Amino acid sequence: MAAETSHETREILAIRRADGESRTLAASLPRLVLEARRIAANVIHGLHGRRRAGAGESFWQYRRFVSGEPSQNVDWRRSARDDHLYVREQEWEAAHTIWLWPDRSPSMAFASKGARDSKLERGLIVTFALAELLVSGGERVGIPGLMNPTASRNVIDKMAQAMLHDDAVRASLPPSFVPSALAEIVVLSDFWSPMSEIRTMLAGLSASGAHGTLIQVVDPAEETFPYAGRVEFVEPEGFGVITAGRAESWASDYVARVALHRDEIRSETNKLDWLFSTHTTSRSAAELLLFLHSGMMAAKGSVRGSTVKAGRSA
Template sequence: MTLFHAPEPTDAGDNLVRVSSEALIALRGAGEKLSLKTLRIKAQQSGGYLSRFKGRGMEFDEARLYQPGDDVRNVDWRVTARSGTLHTKLFREERERAVLAWVDMRPTMFFATRGAFKSVIAARAAALIAWSANRQGDRLGGLVFTADVHHELRPKRGKSAVLNLLRQLSQTSRWQSRYNETEPDADKALARLRRVAKPGSLIFLLSDFRKLGAQAESHLAQLARHNDVVLFHIYDPLEAELPRHGIYRVAWGERSSRFSGDDKTTQRQHREHFREHSAMLKQLCRFPGIHYLSCATDADLVATLQYGGRP
């Protein structure tokens, strides 16, 4: 019988089963090369097409006299009524936008059979996003949450905001035995994210999206009304496909389960379960503004963030 086991954290296991602040700081170079502004991703909506993020958005600059060819939708009726002459609104690109990282550190994230724990991949992805946002002059914030604690980070600009996030990621990437006592859904964390997010934000949700909660779809739809929302689905290859032969035991924390790779019914049910889970996430992209990316624990994380990916 082969055992897949989540090893106890040791110094040798650093950055595989947990991640240090130093390792996240070391991702600065790679993160600064990552362009969130031009990131192209596979959007699972309207038949599936490549789309760009909305960008920083536009803010009102001034009103001027209407000129032939101006978009009638931009007519400033208030100024027009006051002056008696037709005026149109001019807009300019916002100087900055808030980039938010919603990072799931609940028990199911502390698992992998290849590469690093899902929790570590989430932390690395958040660090890359943070360094990219910092280089672009955007404000950085978000929410890092475990089975029982939520760390809320209000959007701020500068290196100190990045380091604060990295510190929280490192601390929460360490498994705590009390996590075995509860498996909360994500409703509360999504509700708190809605309070942090302001219109025009770019929001990355980094999770395996297990136990989302009854109100998750409603929360996501509300977030997507005025923001770009990326569902960054982190999964272990074993979750997508079981080994073909042998008896296996999978253990995480104090829990374990056994399965047979020779059982074709088990194989089929396992694949279907993963496909249904992925399909449910992609279905959320029917809401304009929600996008889907996926990344295996042994995949090239930087390439996935920059060019997109799917299981």
């Protein structure tokens, strides 16, 4: 009984510590906002808003006339230059919505000595910076269940304020909602949730035809399992305490289970033509930001995932 009480006490303390680290978000948000703006400013130079063919006023490109199209679509002046008929396409100017979900649950507060930021801090920095880039490109950005889509130039401030005033339970995965078919969704989480929950999330978010990207944000210690000797592992979201007598003997099994879990996630995203990649907090936030923005640039039209391969490089 004494041992059980001791385990329960340690578990409670660990949960309180993780919760306390999450609560210090109010104090650290100004720093995270500044870092996000700095990274976005470094990336945004030379990047132009995503342009698509559609109903707009600016010329986009000429393309070959397709049999069956209305003849009034033909640009006769351009077609007179050679033996083919051409259609003058205009730039697509109607902004659609990108939903961003940064996991703010207790497990995201973890940071080992080799990390530049905690998983929570890294997820928020990239979320803020990506929102800045997208709004600069004319898109609308929202947070499911927390902030309605906006194209406001002070989108980062709006996001930060929404998070500061959010008193709901910090869920690991986005709430159930039905995005529009044109919407894009980016979920940044450690994705240590059970596969059944991840499958349910993906099924709900993709039901309308929306596309998305899952980024697994992990700490270096979660990648390599650098533990040895007697170690107590405490799950900060209430799933108990596990003690390893010789932690180094668990390493190979741990790495195999992580690889299996990722393979299962990738299998589900591949079925939906979504992207899945991992990002370690020992790497730079700018690298992940570029990966995400490039993926969205490559997704022009209806093709997803053909030019940006998901993997462990982000």
